[in-house]
Amino acid sequence: MDPTFPITLTVNGTEMVREVPVRQTLADFLRQTLGLTATHVGCEHGVCGACTVRIDGRIARACLTFAIQCDGAAIETLEGMAESGKIADLQQAFHRRNALQCGFCTSGMLVTAAQLLEENPRPSREEIREIISGNYCRCTGYHAIVDAVEETAEARAKSEPEGAR
Amino acid sequence: MKASAFDYARVESLEEVFALFAEYGDEARIIAGGQTLVPAMAMRVAAPALLIDISRLEALQGIARNGDRLRIGAFTRYVELQHSPLVAEAAPLLHRAIPLIAHEAIRSRGTFGGSLANADPASEMPACALALEAVMVIANAEGERRVAAADFFQGLYQTALEPGDVLVAVEIPVAQDGMQGVIEELVRRQGDYAMVGLAATGKAANGMLSGPRFVFFGVGDRPVLATKAAEALADGPISPEHIAEAQAALAQDFTPLGDIHCSPATKAHLARVLLGRVVSRLLEHR
Ligand SMILES: Cc1cc2nc3c(=O)[nH]c(=O)nc-3n(C[C@H](O)[C@H](O)[C@H](O)COP(=O)(O)OP(=O)(O)OC[C@H]3O[C@@H](n4cnc5c(N)ncnc54)[C@H](O)[C@@H]3O)c2cc1C
Ligand code: FES
Ligand code: FES
Numbered sequence: 001m002d003p004t005f006p007i008t009l010t011v012n013g014t015e016m017v018r019e020v021p022v023r024q025t026l027a028d029f030l031r032q033t034l035g036l037t038a039t040h041v042g043c044e045h046g047v048c049g050a051c052t053v054r055i056d057g058r059i060a061r062a063c064l065t066f067a068i069q070c071d072g073a074a075i076e077t078l079e080g081m082a083e084s085g086k087i088a089d090l091q092q093a094f095h096r097r098n099a100l101q102c103g104f105c106t107s108g109m110l111v112t113a114a115q116l117l118e119e120n121p122r123p124s125r126e127e128i129r130e131i132i133s134g135n136y137c138r139c140t141g142y143h144a145i146v147d148a149v150e151e152t153a154e155a156r157a158k159s160e161p162e163g164a165r
Numbered sequence: 166m167k168a169s170a171f172d173y174a175r176v177e178s179l180e181e182v183f184a185l186f187a188e189y190g191d192e193a194r195i196i197a198g199g200q201t202l203v204p205a206m207a208m209r210v211a212a213p214a215l216l217i218d219i220s221r222l223e224a225l226q227g228i229a230r231n232g233d234r235l236r237i238g239a240f241t242r243y244v245e246l247q248h249s250p251l252v253a254e255a256a257p258l259l260h261r262a263i264p265l266i267a268h269e270a271i272r273s274r275g276t277f278g279g280s281l282a283n284a285d286p287a288s289e290m291p292a293c294a295l296a297l298e299a300v301m302v303i304a305n306a307e308g309e310r311r312v313a314a315a316d317f318f319q320g321l322y323q324t325a326l327e328p329g330d331v332l333v334a335v336e337i338p339v340a341q342d343g344m345q346g347v348i349e350e351l352v353r354r355q356g357d358y359a360m361v362g363l364a365a366t367g368k369a370a371n372g373m374l375s376g377p378r379f380v381f382f383g384v385g386d387r388p389v390l391a392t393k394a395a396e397a398l399a400d401g402p403i404s405p406e407h408i409a410e411a412q413a414a415l416a417q418d419f420t421p422l423g424d425i426h427c428s429p430a431t432k433a434h435l436a437r438v439l440l441g442r443v444v445s446r447l448l449e450h451r
Contacts, residue, residue: 002170022173022216025203044166045204046271058244058273064203065274068173069196069218112270133355134268 007071011036012080020067027051027062029070030077038078038107042136049135052108053077059115078107087114090152099148101139108135113149122153168206175218179331182217183306186329189215195331197240197279200271225278225333230255233339236302239278239332246277255339258297258346258366262289265348268356278332281317284324284387287358289348291318292382294335295390296346296364301325302334309333318387343368347446349439350383353426359383360427361435365443372402374447379440384421384432391418394440408444412437 002021009016011034020029025044030036030053042050044063051062054076081087090113093099100106109132116123116131123131128149129142137145176182185193194213196202197220205211219225225240228249235255237246246252247263266272266280266289280290281301294301294314301312303326312325319325326332340346350362360383367377377398379391397411421432 003172005173023168023170045207046200049268049270052270055273059270060273061200061270063207064200064271066173066199066203066216069199069220071175115269130264130355131269134270 005068005071007068009070009072010074012076012083018067022066022068024067025063026053026055026065026067026070026075029067030062030075033067036077036079038082040104040107042104047136048105049108049112049132050105052111052135054111054115059112076111078111081111081114089155090114090117090148093148093152093155094145097144097148097151099140099144105135105137105139109137109145113145113152116149117153117156122157123149125150166207168203169209169212171206171213172215173218174215175221177221177223179222179224179304179333182219182222182331183329185215185217187306191328193217195219195282197282198242198275200267200275201279201283201285219331225331228252230339235337235339237277237335237337239276239281239334241277243272243275243277247272256297256337256346257340257344258293258348258364259290259337261346262293262348262364265289265350265359265362266356277335281335282324282326282332284318284322285358286321286385286387287362287383289350289359289362289364289382292362292364292380292388293346293348294337295388296366296378296380297337298378300336301332302336304331304333305329311336315390321386323387340366341368343370345369345447345450347443347451349442349446351435351439361421361432361439363436363439363443364388365447367447369448369450372448374398374403374444377444377447379443381419381436381439384419384436386422389419391415391440393417398444403444403448408441411444412440415440 004019004021006019027041030039039062040050042048046061046064052059053062055073128146192214196216196218226238229236243263253260299314301317303310317325346366348364350359362382364380367374377395381389393414394411397414421429423429
């Protein structure tokens, strides 16, 4: 039997206490224990980016962190971001620009792009490519994803006057 | 791709680490950011019986300047290094190197000390540590000792760290006026490990470079200081001929080891290309 430990953490704003097996990754904890399956699991060794979530506000690989290391942390997954409505425009832009085909990479892409747009509201195409360099997409060829992120940035800049953000 | 079973301890003092090492011996492994260790465990290349989580160990945290030394705690995440104004000013080479490591989502977790302890020969941080003449502060149950970067990196994933040792901090001489730091690497894709990389420091004035240190990575089993190349640039203002001589002198400094991506000859060529670029950048202060 694996040893288990109790952890206290916040997931998408809800504080909880859970008993976790030490070797359970954050990705498996989210998917299997909490049923939050937007966080995908591809390579399980840090290369593909499908499992990207935010830990204490910063994007991270949920497959490269054991749940137990997240004791006291605040985790945000795509479910939380989507339900809050704050990335609805980004989601729609992905749809409009055909920035997804099979959708496997999409949650990781959205979580990653959302952080970029918060920290750098008008990224260049180079900067968009830089940040999604850690996320593999086997379908789209990336171009449409860059388009969707760029379009969202432009639309946000137009809808909010300079300095309002 | 799941890790084998292990036990876990989150420590708050170095004494706790030493006690756990005394109990578990080399079955215990420190986990810092986990960005190298967790993939190794998932692939079962590593199967420690106990993970010692040092993320709450205060002695390993923080960035501070004490006179002419910058002290960086081993458990400083890349993202903290990148956003530290102190690092940007006192060790511009490190500030410039961070964006070349992996990807944003890995830099948010990976640590400076973890990269140094891991000593991957294609990694940026070990090369920067050698270029900056960093000193590693290491502790174990017997006490503390200091090891210069030149003695710390001993081979492929081999360092001066002995079983039971903890890398506590890294001390770096603060960059004096005009001391530049430049890093360049050649990669197939953004975020990959370098095929060949070069971390360099030096002071440029009147077309001359004083005290340049060129450290290549991805060319051997550890970062390599190219002293012959530096000597070739020593006297007089640097001309294209000087640069060509320095590039030729690289052959005396090292013979690259090939890998699955590049033959030794290709790596030697890429090293010459990088040297040319880095010398120009140092001279032009960019
Ligand atoms: C997809 C991917 C791409 C990457 N690309 C790059 C890249 O381009 N360049 C690069 O340099 N790295 C790259 N990395 C590796 C990354 O930089 C790691 O973060 C780093 O090598 C290890 O730091 P860590 O804090 O995560 O260490 P961990 O994985 O926690 O530990 C690594 C090793 O160091 C030991 N250790 C850690 N801290 C200490 C300490 N204080 N004292 C003693 N021993 C200690 C551990 O026991 C372990 O053996 C990549 C990783 C991934 C997953
Ligand atoms: S599943 Fe985590 S990076 Fe691939
Ligand atoms: S849409 Fe299929 S992997 Fe990106």
